[in-house]
Amino acid sequence: MKRNNSSFGQQETVYNLSKPNSMQEINSSLCISQGYQQNSSLNQLYANRFLGEWNEDMYTVIRKYVPTYTKGLNLYTTYCSPQNPIATIVIIHGYGDHSGRYFHVADEYAKSGFQVILYDQRGFGNSGGIRSHAHIKQMHQDLECILLTIERSQPIFLQCQSLGAAVGLSFCVSNPSLILQGVIVVNPYLQFAQKYGILKKTLLTIMNKIIPGLMVNSYIDYGHCSKNNNVIKSVAEDSLVQTFMSVGMAYNILQLEQYILPNVQQFVQPLLILHGKEDKVASHMNSVELYRLAGSKDKTLKLFDKGYHELQNDVEFDRVKNIITTWCQKQINKDKRISYFRELNHGLLAKHNNSTKMIIFQWILIYFMLRNKMKNLGKIARFICILALMIASLIVHIRW
Template sequence: MKNLLQTVSLAVMFSLVGCASLPNVPAQEGSAQTSATTGHELVAGARGTRLFQQWWRPEGQPPRAVVVVVHGLKDHGSRYEELARRLVARNFAVYAMDLRGHAHSEGPRVDVGTFNDYIEDLDAVIKRVREREPGLPVFLFGHSMGGMIVTRYTLEHPSELAGLITHAPALKVDVPGIQVASIKFVSALNPNAGLFQLDLDDYSRDPQVVSAAKADPLIHQPAAPVHTARELLRAIERTNAQMEDITLPVLMLHGTADKLTSAEGSKELYRRARSTDKTLKLYPGLYHDLVHEPEKETVLNDITAWLEARAPGAAALAK
């Protein structure tokens, strides 16, 4: 997480609250046009915060399993439509939430009270998904900070999931200890005073992806307050102490040239997780946003193949 946390400046952040209305969500440019039933709704998360979630379901046949997608910091669920449609073509239902303080969900922009709010929010979303898709196995997919969120959720709710996919997860801080200490110090004095930004040029080696991210108003939001970084650091510390408790099937994906999160975190999770079904995929030279890299076909195929090998067939579910 070299650049994710190291750019910290002292300033004051204005608290901007999202409207959490139900917008028209257009298909992302360049997304696959696989036939799918789509929709969106608001779900009540921790302390009543309204969370936006959308879905893609196979048209005309029952899904074999559900994949819940959790995006990262300053990101949103609509950016995973190509992945969703790829999975819908293989009879998976896909649900993608917007984290609190992001995109169409309520909450101060890119701000979180405690990291546990994210866990409670995800729990509310999964409960709603189970109401909509009763009896289906649920897999989690988390990108970057979302990768940390789904990992922590797995540690707290291990028996409720069929499997876990971490996509460039924020599991390791690759910054000097003095910078980590300064984040904690500043956040203790004034939680809203310190700000940090992400360098969107580090998302992908595809210039069109970077340009689209820079032009996307749902990504181009205010800088995050330092206490959000503090909460992420605390979650990383807790997770590093519990990696051995991961026992369910897990697929770990990371680019070796990732400048925002360290691939060493994925390597350590692979070494320490006690799961008997664990797979680590390292992609030489790839940046942070693997499913939006020039080599995305390889990554998408790896994700699809892993899920297909672990989900029941739709025919078996229909009996």
């Protein structure tokens, strides 16, 4: 379906993949377990080869640690390289996940002629760092370290899953001069669930200043990952999957939520968005909003009627794989772009009203303004009034 949207001054294309007919659904149900067993076997094969180099049928695999800007912290990285790659696809996994669950994806891409780079983000999988704890600036720096290992003549695509999409999108928004061949986001996690109201967000901000390293339960529901019970079981049994997060990590996710959609007009890379409508982890409506607001002149949104959060581990995988490889090939044929990046920005560059110095200044101002006017009140009443005004000030900063 194509339509002209005068408010954006460009032609938009929205693809809504209709659900398969009943016979297709029956066939998919019969073959999905077999397909997953094949993917699981491949992932297990890679997992048993921790470091080193070996050859597959159509590509070479190299597994090593890549150093970062943090001294002593290295990223566990896998390179799947065909002999003459047409481009490089860097896959960024989501929260609590790790690269070991994407080997079957890398295998398909490499057989199609793409070099694929998988890496565990800091604090996850086999990479270094405090478990489930990272700052967005550090995650941007880590992504740059991975990009710097790629041959300069290679066009580069980013494929970002779930929270990895927030990392990739914010990285591109903060670096508008960055040249990539394209960005693919799959079920992007761009906003907290509605249950996280303003009170919880305020409490999170305060706790981040006091105890950022405190670990809390992330309440991951494995049943939301996939319709395939084998996938759900494997996630539950995977010792590298993280089921908790630090307060500091949760706060950085909140910062990403407040940053991406309000600033995504600055995103100029070719963009492909894929999302399942049955995703209970990340709403597909956020992808619709991302598509509407993104500044890209070349952007495509594809929705899957019965898709869950992990399209790469479900019945939709074959369609997703074909859509992505076809889109990447089309981008290369249309306008091959040699990637360019230097002096990259790290972290979120937009100015936020909730800066620590401004909040502290307002608290001091509130205290001295009201101290004399509340002399007739008891100490407890004065304390409660001033505390309430301080909290109100903090809420205003977080909200706006």
